[in-house]
Amino acid sequence: MRRFLISCILTAAVAATSVASAQSFSSFILSGRADRMAMGDIAFGTPDLAEHQVDVALSFGKWAPQQLNYSALQAGGFLALGERFGVRLDYRNNLFPEFAQIDQNGNEKGTFKPGEQRILAGVSLRLADNMYIDVNGKYLSADMVGNKASAFAGDIAFSYVKDGMTLGVKAADLGTKYSFGSAASSLPMRVLAGGSYRLSPAEKHAITLGADLGYILPQEYKAFTAAVGAEYAFNQLVFARAGYHFSSAVAPRFASFGLGLNIKGIGLDAAYLLGQAANAWTLSLRVAL
DSSP states (O other): OOOHHHHHHOOGGGHHHHHHHTTTOOOOOOSOHHHHHHTTTTTTOOOOHHOOSSEEEEEEEETTTTOOOOEEEEEEEEEEEEEEEEEEEEEEEEEEEEEEEEEESSOOOEEEOOOEEEEEEEEEHHHHHHHSEEEEEEEEEEEEEEEEEEEEEEEEEEEETTEEEEEEEEEEEEEOOOOSSSHHHHHHHHEEEEEEEEEETTTEEEEEEEEEEEESSSSSOOOEEEEEEEEETTTTTTEEEEEEEESSSSSEEEEEEEEEEEEEEEEEEEEEEEEEOSOOEEEEEEEEO
């Protein structure tokens, strides 16, 4: 539990600023959207350009609510501009409570409030009838006890989609180093491969299954990840989801489940996480057309 809280929500400044500077920005590894988190945060669903003209979501979640009460607010969306091109924008703000700041003599000298933000912009292209590419650029910033750091990163993903099946590979958070002081640290970069499959055993029933494997690098991270997830949809109106996310380090391990409701393209999704995520939850309000 302590390792997860240090690496994923940037509160290591309470214990040691040097630890925080080596692990910052790892909280952005997870997507933050309830519909995905409830399925173990699997990496490869149907690409936005293959499924939606518009997909906009506003999400709010709590991490470790009984310990540190870290919150995340996220807003973003996708817009298709024709059949072969789309654009994406997303903003995320990780909100941390105030902590007492302690000097070297153990005396309290005020409070500090850690924070970090991510701004993402991207494009989606349909390369062929069944081939898609997604490219994102990101700006990351963090403030730890008055020490600030920032970095630029990018993602690239290729997907093959046919008859309800999606296969994909992805490289995420390829970017610059960042530093809170004299020592520079690398971002937790990832490579992933996996897919999902949607089947409809009856007219009003649909089941989606997904799984992926990943590796977090460079050497200071060196962690394996895996995710599995399932979704049952009744009449594309009510959704039940469950999943599991594994990481050997850096990212959390958790089991997840959730529910969703969709009425004429307007949906409300909820996810609840068990395990190292310390009973976290996320809610998303979504418009998908």
